Amino acid sequence: MTVQYCVRYQQTAQVSLRDGFANRMAQMFRTVRSILAVPTAYQLWWKLVGGPAWARILVSEYIQPMEGACILEIGCGPGTILRYLPRAEYLGFDLSSKYVEMAKKRFPHAEFVCERVSQFSLAKHHSFDLALALGIVHHLGDAEAKQLFQIAHDALKPGGKLVTVDGVWTCDQSPAARWLLARDRGQFVRSEEEYLGIASQVFASVKPSLRHDLLRIPYSHMIMECVR
Secondary structure (H helix, E strand, O other): HHHHHHHHHHHHHHHHHHHHHHHHHHHHHHHHHHHHHHHHHHHHHHHOOOOOHHHHHHHHHHHOOOOOOOOEOOOOOOOOOHHHHHOOEEEEEEHHHHHHHHHHHOOOOOOOEEOOHHHHHHHHOOOEEEEEOOOHHHHOOOOHHHHHHHHHHHEEEEEEEEEEEEEEEEOOOHHHHHHHHOOOOOOOOHEEEHHHHHOOOOOEEEEEEEEEEOOOOOEEEEEEEOOO
């Protein structure tokens, strides 16, 4: 009886420790998410994980903007990508007044609007050569994500391109990448097929790319180039 009791006690203790660790980790990530909502904290984190290299690769290999291009960014945050773009006519939308305020100070030559982007809010603007939604789609449910693709499609000139980049589930990603993705602030990380299924409802031409090497931390990205 004593041996059985000891075994049960050890098992109960192990479960308690495991649950306690899981709870502490969950609390830690809730704290990290709240900190990253602060623009300056997010910028620091972005640099630490290799954001500048990520941006340079994204611009040179996927966005490929021409000088003087008309660019729309949906969910622009503090306008970080502008630092890596050539001279362009840029319009950024974001719901965070703190991010928009920082963006206006950092890039006074660009235009930033603090509101949800829509066909109505874009009606007074010319058509765009490029639209960007960088790290946005995995924060949206399927209906909202489809709406984003439709808004971008309608805002683009014929031949214009929307570029999206988001975390993605893949069969060949590392356990560490999967672990980090499961704790991403975005609640709608999808598989490649799921992202394509939404984008292809709006765009006839969608080119997907999977990358596991864009950041200093293990992370899997899905990049889509959607041409109108």
